[in-house]
Amino acid sequence: MTTSAEPLLSIRDLTMAFPGKRARSAPVRAVDGISFDVAAGETLGLVGESGCGKSTTGRLIVRLIEPTTGSITYAGRDISHLSQRTLKPLRKDLQMVFQDPHSSLNPRQTVARIISDPLLVQGSSAAQARKRAVELMDLVGLIPEHIDRYPHEFSGGQAQRIGIARSLATSPRLVVADEPVSALDVSVQAQIVNLMERLQQELGLAYLFIAHDLSVVKRVCDRVAVMYLGRIVEIGDKERVYAAPAHPYTRALLSAVPLPDPAAERTRERITLLGDPPSPAAPPPGCTFHPRCPKAQPICRSEAPLLRITTPGEAQETACHFPEGA
Structure with missing residues (x-):
């Protein structure tokens, strides 16, 4: 600590x-x-x-x-x-990770968009946000090539890793x-x-x-x-x-x-x-x-x-x- x-x-x-x-x-x-x-x-x-x-x-x-x-x-x-x-x-x-991973992820968005959203809100370009999302997928133990999949294609534990990646997007x-x-x-x-x-x-x-x-x-x-x-x-x-x-x-x-x-x-x-x-x-x-x-x-x-x-x-x-x- x-x-x-x-x-x-x-x-x-x-x-x-x-x-x-x-x-x-x-x-x-x-x-x-x-x-x-x-x-x-x-x-x-x-x-x-x-x-x-x-x-x-x-x-x-x-x-x-x-x-x-x-x-x-x-x-x-x-x-x-x-x-x-x-x-x-x-x-x-200041970011947050929620209790239910699937309920906290938009089912109509790809993982790339879910992780990128905080960066886009803060003014990053789409290319920069996607690059960062790929890095975060690897950081939390997910396969970066799966970044264009949707939340329902992941298990509960994997979905929570996506939620954690999203919370880390803005450092x-x-x-x-x-x-x-x-x-x-x-x-x-x-x-x-x-x-x-x-x-x-x-x-x-x-x-x-x-x-x-x-x-x-x-x-x-x-x-x-x-x-x-x-x-x-x-x-x-x-x-x-x-x-x-x-x-x-x-x-x-x-x-x-x-x-x-x-x-x-x-x-x-x-x-x-x-x-x-x-x-x-x-x-x-x-x-x-x-x-x-x-x-x-x-x-x-x-x-x-x-x-x-x-x-x-x-x-x-x-x-x-x-x-x-x-």
Whole structure:
């Protein structure tokens, strides 16, 4: 991992509230005041249950949707509310890989056009864009001679390689990968993860790696941020979070990760959460996790905890009134 004094990406108090389904219904706070940094060359994993706001966060960062409040600072510049015209030159630095490779590729366009599109938008000539597309096909492990084929002629893993090639066309510095392997077979997942790691080393990329599979996150990420109901409840170095999770929600997630040792798997403690996550349209007061938390106390029902370092000297912050090991 390569780091610098100033983070490449800095998120502060970011929120995204979607209008309710009915005229007078409360807005849905998909992202509820999150803050984190991503350093140059780093991989930050963003994990949590489905519907917790992970994908919305990714789309906010690359400005596919407009944030409600908060700031998104890229390379020292606030891009939160830039006009599309002003944002255009910066889009080459911020790219995204989507979850479903086939759904994210236009079935009516050839692979050459799909990969070339970002370059054409940025002003490259057709010849230059095609040459670059051929180079990228080879870089991601595809046969360059297949560049004039259509997406349906490729397997899921190959289609995701096309999506990765498209994201690299403009030589970005940060790639938001939104569950890039969740729709693939396990063997293919390993190939894509290996590819992304190699590309990071060769190109100096930073990743925001969004996932729900904690085994994959442990493999590829330097740091991990755990998200619940639109908020980050724990963030820190991967080794520290996995070895000593401080938030009850993080502990529950990690207890569900299969262990390779059958004996350890049989004797491990399983933490079962009660009920389903509350609706983001009507989040509980105080700590939003308290209705499912086995450690909840009266203060949890009335006061929302802030992210804070629970163990001095450790690169780990937790939003919990009663963190483990404090």
